[in-house]
Amino acid sequence: MPELAEVEFFRRRWSAGHGAKILAVKLHEGKKVFRGCDTALLKRKLTGAKLVGSETKAKQMLFHFSPRGWLGIHLGMSGETRVEAPDYVAAKHDHLVLVQKDRQLVFNDPRMFGAVLFDDGQDAPTWWTRIAPSILSTEFTVEAVAAFLKRRARAPIKAVLLMQERFPGIGNWMADEVLWRAAIHPRQLAGQLTPAQVRALHRECRKVCTLALDKIAGRGGAMPKDLNVNIPKSWLFWHRWRQGGNDPRTGTPLAHATIGGRTTCWSPARQKLVR
DNA sequence: CCAATTGTTATTTA
DNA sequence: ATAAATAACAATTG
Numbered sequence: 660m661p662e663l664a665e666v667e668f669f670r671r672r673w674s675a676g677h678g679a680k681i682l683a684v685k686l687h688e689g690k691k692v693f694r695g696c697d698t699a700l701l702k703r704k705l706t707g708a709k710l711v712g713s714e715t716k717a718k719q720m721l722f723h724f725s726p727r728g729w730l731g732i733h734l735g736m737s738g739e740t741r742v743e744a745p746d747y748v749a750a751k752h753d754h755l756v757l758v759q760k761d762r763q764l765v766f767n768d769p770r771m772f773g774a775v776l777f778d779d780g781q782d783a784p785t786w787w788t789r790i791a792p793s794i795l796s797t798e799f800t801v802e803a804v805a806a807f808l809k810r811r812a813r814a815p816i817k818a819v820l821l822m823q824e825r826f827p828g829i830g831n832w833m834a835d836e837v838l839w840r841a842a843i844h845p846r847q848l849a850g851q852l853t854p855a856q857v858r859a860l861h862r863e864c865r866k867v868c869t870l871a872l873d874k875i876a877g878r879g880g881a882m883p884k885d886l887n888v889n890i891p892k893s894w895l896f897w898h899r900w901r902q903g904g905n906d907p908r909t910g911t912p913l914a915h916a917t918i919g920g921r922t923t924c925w926s927p928a929r930q931k932l933v934r
Numbered sequence: 935c936c937a938a939t940t941g942t943t944a945t946t947t948a
Numbered sequence: 949a950t951a952a953a954t955a956a957c958a959a960t961t962g
Contacts, residue, residue: 660939660940660941661940661941662940662941665940691957691958718941733941733942734941735941735942736939736940736941736942736958737939737940737941737958737959737960752959769958769959769960770939770941770957770958770959770960771957771958771959772941772942772957772958773941774942810951811951811952813951813952814951814952814953818952818953821941823941823942830940830941831939831940831941832940833940919952919953920953920954920955921940921941922938922939922940
């Protein structure tokens with residue numbers, strides 16, 4: 660499920676536990692989500708530590724502990740975080756639980772495409788610092804996008820938008836939302852975009868990220884009750900999932916196909932192949 | 935039983 | 949050798 664703004668939503672859930680000590684750590688040893696993680700070290704260092712802060716980058720979350728400890732969580736396809744009462748009993752797919760006095764912080768992931776990482780160094784670990792700079796940072800320029808599209812010239816633009824090294828945080832539905840807003844056909848080859856299309860793509864990437872963070876994660880305001888309750892009906896988001904949906908702007912039928920290996924939805928009336 | 939799933943990575947193909 | 953396409957991962961739901 661989780662892309663950029665959803666990841667921020669799930670990070671914010673756990674911020675209920677900021678400033679509180681971890682009394683115990685419960686985890687499902689040997690499960691796939693702990694590949695590449697020293698679970699013994701995680702347990703030893705986090706037990707008795709205090710959760711002091713957290714942040715998100717792309718599709719990843721980082722939780723910082725005092726006196727030491729960096730906990731990284733990637734939600735994969737089906738992961739989520741929850742806050743449960745102190746007497747909650749962990750369920751089947753609750754792979755990591757941080758027990759605090761007044762609550763339990765739960766990481767749940769049925770499909771286990773997600774990942775948990777831990778590092779106890781002084782500085783943030785490289786698996787965190789090497790994540791590409793945000794689409795909303797000053798480093799995400801039209802020139803950088805144009806150069807990247809040139810290097811991926813023979814791939815459909817839909818596939819290119821899913822590449823995290825240049826479009827960190829963009830996932831399947833956000834990619835479709837960006838292309839729909841920019842009026843670009845998902846099958847158009849990256850090297851075939853006109854300069855105007857590249858500018859539109861850059862602009863809509865930033866716009867969709869900004870709007871999604873506001874609507875989904877409630878950035879700068881109150882935390883939404885649920886993930887999608889504030890997403891406007893005018894977005895492609897609400898119309899893309901089922902066959903038979905219509906473009907909310909034109910009322911014309913939407914099309915579906917597998918592009919770049921992923922289910923893709925677009926509006927043929929507005930998104931046409933150029934050249 | 936069959937097909938689908940908002941992600942990533944290893945492997946295969948071109 | 950490089951880049952694009954595909955398979956694989958695991959579990960559940962319709």
